Amino acid sequence: RQGEHLLDNDDTITLEPLGNMKPIKDLAVDFTPFWDKINKVKPYLEPKDEPPAKERHQSPEEFLLIDDSSTCIMCGACYSDCNTLEVDDDFLGPAALAKAQRFVGDSRDSKTLQRVQDLSEPGGIWDCTHCGECVERCPKPARPFDRIKEIMTVALEKGVHNNNGARHALSFTNSVKRSGNLNENRIPVESMGFFNIPGLLSLIPIGLRMLLKGKVPPIIHHSIEEVDDVKRIFKELDQ
Numbered sequence: 001r002q003g004e005h006l007l008d009n010d011d012t013i014t015l016e017p018l019g020n021m022k023p024i025k026d027l028a029v030d031f032t033p034f035w036d037k038i039n040k041v042k043p044y045l046e047p048k049d050e051p052p053a054k055e056r057h058q059s060p061e062e063f064l065l066i067d068d069s070s071t072c073i074m075c076g077a078c079y080s081d082c083n084t085l086e087v088d089d090d091f092l093g094p095a096a097l098a099k100a101q102r103f104v105g106d107s108r109d110s111k112t113l114q115r116v117q118d119l120s121e122p123g124g125i126w127d128c129t130h131c132g133e134c135v136e137r138c139p140k141p142a143r144p145f146d147r148i149k150e151i152m153t154v155a156l157e158k159g160v161h162n163n164n165g166a167r168h169a170l171s172f173t174n175s176v177k178r179s180g181n182l183n184e185n186r187i188p189v190e191s192m193g194f195f196n197i198p199g200l201l202s203l204i205p206i207g208l209r210m211l212l213k214g215k216v217p218p219i220i221h222h223s224i225e226e227v228d229d230v231k232r233i234f235k236e237l238d239q
């Protein structure tokens with residue numbers, strides 16, 4: 001009865017090897033890339049001080065910040081169904097990023113800034129497509145996409161903005177804050193960075209294709225009528 005939702009139309013359950021990993025035999029797959037990526041995020045504490053005589057203490061509130069990511073059982077279900085991994089082998093993937101949050105959020109760790117800088121590199125947090133598939137698949141409260149959003153928040157709070165992903169998130173937010181909707185001409189330029197000349201030049205072919213297809217947004221961007229309500233919401237959130 002618990003597995004009823006797994007039944008196909010003809011009342012069968014299909015068992016397949018995990019995805020995004022090379023099958024070895026029957027249902028067995030090669031977990032090597034999975035473990036390599038876990039190791040890449042340095043899944044161990046790099047503490048602030050010398051070891052104390054006993055254990056390092058955390059308050060219950062501090063532990064709550066890493067409670068969910070600590071529940072990961074390394075099953076690989078999220079890795080199997082991650083949409084970014086299907087097209088990009090270099091993406092760290094949901095399990096490694098959930099593990100990374102376990103240490104980014106740890107009050108006893110001394111390398112938070114270095115960690116979020118590393119995780120903001122290509123293949124890291126900003127390459128996630130926000131599809132949420134990993135959350136659907138995760139059998140534990142680890143819920144990788146929720147952990148990825150937490151790392152993004154820490155990266156932005158720590159001023160790690162010098163990358164396309166962070167610039168895009170900030171540009172997106174500022175556009176909504178200013179006008180209540182997205183300025184689709186401005187966001188790609190701000191995401192790329194005003195001084196990133198090769199990046200800006202790479203936008204030209206896309207712009208030309210959009211022009212030919214009649215998809216270029218209006219040059220003059222207009223605010224929505226309720227923009228004052230949007231500004232009020234942002235103001236309340238800022239307080």
Ligand code: SF4
Pocket residue numbers: 078081082083084085093094127128129130131132133134135144145
């Ligand atoms: S939300 Fe991100 S990490 Fe999770 S499955 Fe989608 S692309 Fe992968």
Ligand code: SF4
Pocket residue numbers: 071072073074075076077078079094095098137138139140142143144
């Ligand atoms: S699905 Fe959940 S428990 Fe399994 S590896 Fe991914 S984060 Fe860990």
